[in-house]
Amino acid sequence: MTMLVSPLIGEVNASAAGPANDGIAGLRRAPGIELPFASQILRFNRRHKDFVFAAARNYGDVFHMKGTVAGGATITCHPDHVKSLFTAKPELVPTITTESALAPVVGPHSVLTTNGARHMAQRKMLLPPFHGKSIANYSAVIEEATERELARWRMGETLDLSLAMQRLTLDVILAGVFGVGDDPSRKEKVLTQAVTWLMQASTTPLAQLAEVMHIGRTEAFGGMAWALKAFDKTVYDVIEERRQQMADGEERLDVLSLLLATTDDTGAPLSDHELRDELVSLLLAGHETTANTVAWAFERLTRSPRAYADFRDAVRGDDADEAAAMTERVINETMRSRPVIPMVGRRPTVDWQLGEFGVPAGTAIAMSILLVHHREDLYPRAAEFLPERWEGHKPGTYTWLPFGGGTRRCLGAALAMAELRVAIPAIAKRFDLMPDRPEAEAPLHRNVTMIPQRGGRVVVVGKAG
Ligand code: HEM
Known part of the structure; x- marks a missing residue:
C-alpha cells in the first residue's frame, strides 16, 4: 500500500x-x-x-x-x-568504481578503487580528518576561499559558476588535504591549474571517446597517460617536500601529513605510489562534485523565481535559524533534482x-x-x-x-556539506543572478559525473549591501 x-x-x-x-x-x-x-x-x-x-x-x-x-x-x-x-x-558487494573510466586516473591504490579488507583499512585511516568534528577546522578556510572568489565578481559579468566554484573548492582541498595556504607561487597551486585543465579537456568529444576506451583498464594510455605523467611529477614533488618538512619537525594538520605518518599493520609507511593515488583521488573526488552542486543550485534557483525570491529573503533577513533552514532545503532539493553523481x-x-x-x-x-x-x-x-x-x-x-551509501558512502560528505552551507547562501546574499538563457541547462555526463552542460552560466544583475 x-x-x-x-x-x-x-x-x-x-x-x-x-x-x-x-x-x-x-x-x-x-x-x-x-x-x-x-x-x-x-x-x-x-x-x-x-x-x-x-x-x-x-x-x-x-x-x-x-x-x-x-x-x-x-x-x-x-x-x-x-x-x-x-x-x-x-x-x-564490491564496488564497480574499480572498472570505471576513473580507475586509470586515480590508480589501483586509491580508496575509490580498492575493495575488501584493504578498502576498510583505508577508510579507517582517512575517516578522522573527514569527520564532522574535524571539518570545523576547515570552516575559516572555506569562508576565506568563498570571500576571495566572490570579491572577483563584477556587475554585468557572465559567470561560468562551475569554473568559479572549482577555484573555491580546489582552494579548500589544497588547504585541507595538501596543507597549503593562499600563496599563488606554491608548487601545489600548479595542481590547481593542471586539474582544471584535465577536467575541461575531458568534456571534449575526443576525451569522451578516450573515456569509453579506458573503461575496464587499470592503467592510462595515449594522451591521458601523457597528461597524467606531468601532473604526477608535481604530486610526487609535493609529497617529497612535505616529508622533508615533517622530518624537520614541522607540525601539520593536513591529510597528506597524516598519511605520511601512517603505517600499515606491519609498521611500514605508505609508498609514494599509494600516497599519490590517495591524494589524486581526494583532489578529483573532492572538488568537481561540490563545485557543480553549487552550479546546479543556481541553475535551478534562477529558473525557479519563487523559490529564489524566498531563499534570498531568508538569507538577507535577520533570522539566522530561518536562513540556515532555507539553505538546507535548497541544498537537499538541488542534490535531489540534480545529483552530480x-x-x-x-x-x-x-x-x-x-x-x-x-x-x-x-x-x-x-x-x-x-x-x-x-x-x-x-x-x-x-x-x-x-x-x-x-x-x-x-x-x-x-x-x-547524492553521497551513495553503506561502507562506500562518500568520505567527503561532511566537508562538501560545509562548503555548500557557506558558498550557496553567501552568493544568494551578495548577488542577484539571472540565467544567461531562459532554457534549462541540459545535464552533461562527464566521467562519472552529471554536470550543467554550459557550466551553470549566470549573469550578475545586482549586488546587495
Ligand atoms: C557535493 C559533493 C560530493 C558528492 C555529490 C559526492 C558523491 C559521492 C558518491 C556518490 C560517492 C560514491 C558512494 C558509493 O559508491 O556509494 C562518493 C565517494 C567518495 N567521495 Fe564524494 N562526493 C562529494 C564530495 C566529496 C569530497 C569533498 C571529497 C573529499 C575531499 C570526497 C571524497 C570521496 C571519496 C574518497 C569517496 C570514496 C569512498 C569509498 O569508496 O569508500 N567526495 N562521493
Whole structure:
C-alpha cells in the first residue's frame, strides 16, 4: 500500500531484495533495453538523463543495459533494493568504481578503487580528518576561499559558476588535504591549474571517446597517460617536500601529513605510489562534485523565481535559524533534482534478488540515484524544483542518495556539506543572478559525473549591501 505522508514527500511499496540464499531459479531476469550495444553506451554517456528516464518508463524499476562495465549492468531505482546493497556485508558487494573510466586516473591504490579488507583499512585511516568534528577546522578556510572568489565578481559579468566554484573548492582541498595556504607561487597551486585543465579537456568529444576506451583498464594510455605523467611529477614533488618538512619537525594538520605518518599493520609507511593515488583521488573526488552542486543550485534557483525570491529573503533577513533552514532545503532539493553523481554500482559476489527479478552472482548492479530521486511516488512533482518539500523532513538514507551509501558512502560528505552551507547562501546574499538563457541547462555526463552542460552560466544583475 502506498502511503503519502506529505504532499511533497511520499513512500513507496515494499519490494523484497537481498542475497538470494535459495537461489534465483524461480525468479525472472530483468528486462534488457532493446537497443544496439553501441547505441546504449553512446546514449548512456551523452544523454544519460533521457536514457535512464526512458528505460524506467518502458521497463519499470529494474532493467538491464549492455556495456559501460563488463557484462552490462542491471539498473534499479527501488529504495528497498538500494537498502539491500548498502546494508550488505562489504565482501558481498564490491564496488564497480574499480572498472570505471576513473580507475586509470586515480590508480589501483586509491580508496575509490580498492575493495575488501584493504578498502576498510583505508577508510579507517582517512575517516578522522573527514569527520564532522574535524571539518570545523576547515570552516575559516572555506569562508576565506568563498570571500576571495566572490570579491572577483563584477556587475554585468557572465559567470561560468562551475569554473568559479572549482577555484573555491580546489582552494579548500589544497588547504585541507595538501596543507597549503593562499600563496599563488606554491608548487601545489600548479595542481590547481593542471586539474582544471584535465577536467575541461575531458568534456571534449575526443576525451569522451578516450573515456569509453579506458573503461575496464587499470592503467592510462595515449594522451591521458601523457597528461597524467606531468601532473604526477608535481604530486610526487609535493609529497617529497612535505616529508622533508615533517622530518624537520614541522607540525601539520593536513591529510597528506597524516598519511605520511601512517603505517600499515606491519609498521611500514605508505609508498609514494599509494600516497599519490590517495591524494589524486581526494583532489578529483573532492572538488568537481561540490563545485557543480553549487552550479546546479543556481541553475535551478534562477529558473525557479519563487523559490529564489524566498531563499534570498531568508538569507538577507535577520533570522539566522530561518536562513540556515532555507539553505538546507535548497541544498537537499538541488542534490535531489540534480545529483552530480547520478549512479553508483556494486558487483555482488552471490546471486541477488531485486523484487521479482533474480540477478546472477558476478553481474554488476547499478543504483540510479537520478531515478530514485525522480520517483513520483516518493517525490510528487519530481521534475519541479521545490525546496519547500523538505520543510519538516530529513532526507532518507535510501531515498536521498547524492553521497551513495553503506561502507562506500562518500568520505567527503561532511566537508562538501560545509562548503555548500557557506558558498550557496553567501552568493544568494551578495548577488542577484539571472540565467544567461531562459532554457534549462541540459545535464552533461562527464566521467562519472552529471554536470550543467554550459557550466551553470549566470549573469550578475545586482549586488546587495
Ligand atoms: C557535493 C559533493 C560530493 C558528492 C555529490 C559526492 C558523491 C559521492 C558518491 C556518490 C560517492 C560514491 C558512494 C558509493 O559508491 O556509494 C562518493 C565517494 C567518495 N567521495 Fe564524494 N562526493 C562529494 C564530495 C566529496 C569530497 C569533498 C571529497 C573529499 C575531499 C570526497 C571524497 C570521496 C571519496 C574518497 C569517496 C570514496 C569512498 C569509498 O569508496 O569508500 N567526495 N562521493
